[in-house]
Amino acid sequence: MFGLGSKNETALLRVVILSLIALIAFSTRLFSVIRYESVIHEFDPWFNYRTTQRIVSTGFYDFINWFDDRSWYPLGRVVGGTVYPGLMLTAGVIHKFLHFFNIPIDIRNVCVFFAPIFSGLTAFSAYLFTKEVKDDTAGLFAAIFLGIAPGYISRSVAGSYDNEGISIFLLVFTFYLWIKAVKLGSAFWGCLTAIFYFYMVSAWGGYVYIINMIPLHGFALILMGRYSNRLYVAYSSFYVLGTIGSMQVPFVGFQPTRTSEHMAALGVFGLLQLVAFAQFLRSHIPEKQVKYLLFSSIAIIAGGAFSAMIALTYAGYIAPWTGRFYSLWDTEYAKKYIPIIASVSEHQPTAWSSMFFDLQYLLLLFPAGVYFCMRMLRDEHVFVAIYAITSAYFAGVMVRLVLTLTPIVCVTAAVTITHIFDFYLDWKSAPNAAETPSSSKATAAEDGPGHVSRFDSKIFVAGSMLCLSVLFVYHCTWVTSSSYSSPSIVLSSQTRSGDRIIIDDFREAYYWLRKNTHEDAKVLAWWDYGYQIAGMSNRSVIVDNNTWNNTHIATVGKVMASDEDTAYVELRRHDVDYVLVIFGGLLGYSGDDINKFLWMVRIAQGVYPNLVREENYFTSSGRYSVGDDAPAAFRNSVMYKLSYYGFNELSQGAAMDRVRNQAIASAPINLHTMEEAYTTANWMVRIYKVLPPDNLGRPLKEAAAFKAGRSQIPKLKRRKKRVVS
Secondary structure, eight states: OTTOOHHHHHHHHHHHHHHHHHHHHHHTTOHHHHHTOSOOOSSHHHHHHHHHHHHHHHOHHHHHTOEETTSSTTTOEEGGGSSOTHHHHHHHHHHHHHHHTTOOOOHHHHHHTHHHHHHHHHHHHHHHHHHHHSOHHHHHHHHHHHHHOHHHHTTTSTTOOSTHHHHHHHHHHHHHHHHHHHHHTOHHHHHHHHHHHHHHHHHOTTHHHHHHHHHHHHHHHHHTTOOOHHHHHHHHHHHHHHHHHHTTSTTTTTHHHHBGGGHHHHHHHHHHHHHHHHHHHHTTSOHHHHHHHHHHHHHHHHHHHHHHHHHHHHHTSSBOOOHHHHHHHOTTHHHHHOHHHHTSGGGSOOOHHHHHHHHTTHHHHHHHHHHHHHHHOOHHHHHHHHHHHHHHHHHHHOGGGHHHHHHHHHHHHHHHHHHHHHHHOOGGGOOOTTOOHHHHHHHHHHHGGGSOOOHHHHHHHHHHHHHHHHHHHHHHHHHHHHTSSOOTTSEEEEOTTOOEEEEOHHHHHHHHHHHHSOTTOEEEOOGGGHHHIIIIIOOEESOOTTOOOHHHHHHHHHHHHSOHHHHHHHHHHTTOOEEEEEOOTTTTOTTSHHHHHHHHHHHHHHHOTTTOOGGGGSOTTSOOOOSTTSOHHHHTSHHHHHHHTTGGGGSSSSOEETTTTEEOOOSOOOOSSEEEEEEOTTSSEEEEEEOOOSSTTHHHHHHHHHHHTSSOOOOOOOOOOOOOO
16 A cells, blocks of 8 residues: 555554544534534533633733632632643643634634543543553554543533543553553653653642552552562652652642652652662672561561651641542541532442443443453553552542543453454454365364354354444444533423424523623622633622632522521621522423522531521421422522522412422512512523612611511612711
């Protein structure tokens, strides 16, 4: 072909296949753009997009010192010191690069297509990784698997501008560089591993997985008696440069030397120095004289170092394990002690159906691939086994971590398929039509037990694998199209006739805030919507999705769970101008605030146990109800009133909540500290204006009268300003 030799032909064909895989990985993630438009999805991506705009417009150094007064009012947030900036910097560099060549692409489109572009690089990284584990054929299989697997697509569709869009590429590529460094014993490859580890640290908090996986691999090799100079050179060069580099990220700082999550890496580094020194002594001193001295010295030093670490932890010099770490070992820990973590759906344990949904038949090939690697059991195969076991466990305890499991599942599935093909599809031994049965038997006898020579068995195996692969591609396309390509801010539904309806209430509400409120207005909403409000409405929010201040979030939960008068005190204290709630009772949107309300109560109860009690919001029979049997504390809460205010006016008699499938009490709901400012077309987003007091003391007197039931409080009206002496 083209006058090339067989070796060059193979290389060219491999390049073409990898290019096509990258194209498929990119194009299969564009359903959201084709069906909706080029728009940023979800919640966190809106913050990332807003910060990227800041980097592009003002530069990196201004971004590092940027104080964001639009979030966590009145506290604000120093953004540069509280984020992993790798994602934003990469998008900013791409934008600058394109504009340097006079390609006028808006930064929003760079952010929208960022994850699909890097998905092609992730597939290429999977090829390199699997090539080191087995061969080129397995690498190509792994590349196509990872390119279309729903477990990775779920975080990398167009518009999903989140840290995972780049971090999975960095995770797989860093592991490839580490395997290469261990195999060659090269300080150069160790330094490359450190560089990409630093890049990973700047991009995602999941870098902690890398800095524990690599030391665990080194420790396992030492325990297996596989210590070598190659391991020493690779790990020492990686750890020293990687640690120094990671400390340059402002959000990380001195954590590599002060937190328990990084102590394993430091411990293995010290252990390697001891083992290397022992090997050096063993080469210069007779074995009998040095044997007991070495073992006792290593035991004493290692024990002393471990004791010192424990002492420093108790003394406060080394930070203990965080609550997120404990929640990985005890699935009930977050629910008991950190309800704000447990309230996030992606932090829940993973169901088997969800695993199969994201990995399909790769999940069946996964354990077989680990088995084949354990049979070969070179240094890189030990790493694959450790990666497979740890990621499988973590993916089982947290839905979000299926993302880290997907790459190794694709790698081991590729190993399994190539082993099957190596065994069954030795086409050179297939009998020709001119062969006699005796000659076929002779050929089979000569082939030996290493492969199967019967033509019908080869056809059956090849056909079966082809059918499974076609079903896998169909499944991946269907899952990507139907489940992972819908932006959370734009919804769609179908009528009985099949007509498609676009529901754009979120952007409608945020646009109204942007155009009809003062630029310094403060908006109180549940923390899920903070990034979207700040990004699309450009208004200050009380809390956002960062969740760094549990007390502030609990205060918002307290406001939603309290009656109007108690809530009004907190609203005035925090200068709140508008309160925003999400209500799905009319449309049937199950992700509304009423369904999230119990988590608001639990988070508030953790900070205000004397004011908010979860049992007060359940019926006498222990049910969570919004109907006539709903408890008084719930019916009088701000959340209930703002959600169902005017809801019964839409129909004669009691209206039906289509999410809870319950009839709402027909008694009218009255508000005396807030008034309805805006409700979207489908009633999904409701915005209320907080009324200011006319003068000191009046709200308290009217609140007392309202509680006593002596009068019906009219809506507060603005009065002309008076000069108060």
